[in-house]
């Protein structure tokens with residue numbers, strides 16, 4: 001059999017037997033986790049690789065953060081409204097309202113949306129500039145960024161981030177990253193990463209550059225659809241590497257903390273109403289609201 005470029009895909013059994021401890025918190029593993037998540041990719045068509053084992057709480061409890069990141073990665077000021085990314089983002093709105101209640105209302109609140117005129121090849125078009133600085137947006141993307149850092153640490157060092165380790169992570173949207181900062185970061189990150197399965201790759205949807213000693217530290221700059229960018233340093237020895245360092249937007253996270261960083265959402269309530277015309281009950285689903 002010929003060996004194809006890219007890593008061999010692993011079966012679920014292989015993934016689960018490889019890691020007995022959750023890569024995010026160290027608890028016993030029960031679930032297979034894809035990082036980046038399947039929903040990040042066009043039509044959920046994800047090349048294999050980067051499957052990890054996690055506990056139920058980390059897997060189920062942070063799926064809203066994956067959904068928000070997949071949504072934000074598709075909202076691009078340079079895209080057209082007919083673009084598939086917009087269509088897929090728009091199609092996610094009901095699931096977002098269910099899993100991350102309040103997030104869309106926060107993101108699209110009038111105080112955060114500013115109409116702007118963009119000059120595209122001499123043609124002026126009306127666009128909306130969204131200031132993504134709300135507390136829910138930050139909480140979800142902070143969780144996603146920390147998860148990504150811990151997953152790539154596992155990928156490159158062959159062991160989970162230990163409890164005494166930590167990941168300092170921060171994220172940007174399209175306009176937030178200056179070219180000179182990117183060039184400076186890339187100059188110290190010689191390795192290029194992506195998912196590749198035969199000829200199917202994650203190019204344009206998930207690419208990263210990183211530097212690592214393959215045992216104690218991974219630093220990386222990760223791009224999703226050229227719109228959401230995550231930068232992080234994940235290390236088993238924060239003291240040696242002087243982490244966390246001063247940074248206005250970076251968050252330092254230790255293993256076991258991500259589930260607790262998720263915004264508190266009360267479960268949807270099911271209200272039973274007397275039914276009409278023979279049906280005993282009509283159920284009305286009331287979306288959960290944050291207190």
Ligand SMILES: [Zn+2]
Nearest residue numbers: 022025055058
């Ligand atoms: Zn866990």
